[in-house]
Amino acid sequence: MIETVFSAELPVSEHLTIQKNRIVGLGHDKKGSGRRLAIITGVHGDELEGQYVAFELARRLKASPELLSGTIDIYPAVNPLGINSIERSVPMFDVDLNRTFPGDEHGELTETLAAAVIDNISGADVAVDIHASNIFLREMPQIRINEISADTLLPIAPLLNVDYVWVHASSTVLESTLAYTLNERGTRTLVVETGVGMRITRDYGERLVDGILRLAASLGMWAGRFRAYRAPIVSRDGAVSYLNAEAGGIFLPEAEHGTPVIAGQRIGIIADTLTGEVTQTITAPTSGLLFTLREYPVVYPGSLVARILEDEQ
Incomplete structure (x- = not known):
């Protein structure tokens, strides 16, 4: 059932509508019949990995409603204007929606939108907020958790079939995000980061749907089949090494994304296209998992090139 979460008139006879697909199961499991799961994506308009997840999840659930007990709400486009124009923020307002929550029902349009979304999701047993990386970096499927919510979220995070769970220090977490607001209100919310901006990685999407x-x-809530992946690595900020460019140019990777690397291994080079010289050879400072790798080749001094999850974790 398609339901409207928020609607507003815009200039020049345009209309802003946020919708969700509410799928109510026909199963009769007593434990799951009163439960609700919320799947949210499209908060940032240039992050499209979740679009495939929304489609494939709805397709599978609609094919076997008798295997579902309770309700699954799918919010495929919380920022539809951003998706339509491939912009991270809300067009015309130049506002990052994920810096607007919990919103204000009496505020500006983006604030009333944020308030309506929060009110609609609140009360779900679990919410999954799906994001992608930007156009510059490719990420392995991961969950990022505020350490304040770690005790509540770590028991359920491995179920989503991600490669690892990254627990962040609370000082690095913004309180104006969707996930922070929902967790503060008692709705357990997991943030997924996967893939690359403006693209869809179908195998990542399939894995997440199974998760x-x-x-x-x-x-x-679900009596059907699914694939279960191995337990993810759980890491904290101190276990992650950041590799940044020291020179400008073109980054040419030599290591494969998502694979183990050893200390001293070449991750890639930065080439100067004017002189034909290699201006920097980037090597791994430690052994571990190469979970982030530069996707967009142009770099400047300070550009993030890669992240490595150290072996001891």
């Missing part, structure tokens, strides 16, 4: 069904099964 969502696995999560639903743990809540007693």
Whole structure:
């Protein structure tokens, strides 16, 4: 059932509408029949990995409603104007929606939008907020957790089939995000980062859909099949090495994204296209998992090139 979450008139006879697909199961599991799972994506208009997840999840659930107990709400486009124009922020307002929550029902349009979204999701047993990287970096499927919420979220995070769970220090977390607001209100919310901006990585999407069904099964909501991946690595900020460019030019990777690397291994080079010289050879400072790798080749001094999750974790 398609339901409207928020609607507003815009200039020049345009209309802003946020919708969700509410899928109510026909199963009769007593444990799961009263439960609700919320899947949110499209908060940033240039992050499209979640679009495939929304489509594939809805397709599978609609094909077997008798296997679902309870309700799954899918919010595929919380920032539809941004998706339509491929912009991270809300066009015309130049506002990052994920810096606007919990919003204000009596505020400006983006604030009233944020308030309506929060009110609609609040009360779900679990919410999954799906993001992608930007156009510059490719990320392995991961969950990022504020250390304040770690005790509540770590038990369920491995169910989503990600490669690792990154627990951040609370000082680095913005309180105006969707996930922070929902967690503060008692709705357990997991933030997924995966893939690359403006693209869809279907195998990552398939894995995440299976993970969502696995999560639903743990809540007693899903009696169907799903693939379960190995338990993720759990890491904290101190276990991650950042590799940054020291020179400008073109980054040419030599290591493969998502694979183990050893200390001293060449990750790639930075080439000067004017002189034909290599201006920097980037090597791994430690052994571990290369979970972030530069996707967009143009770099400047300070540009992030890669992140490595150290082996001891």
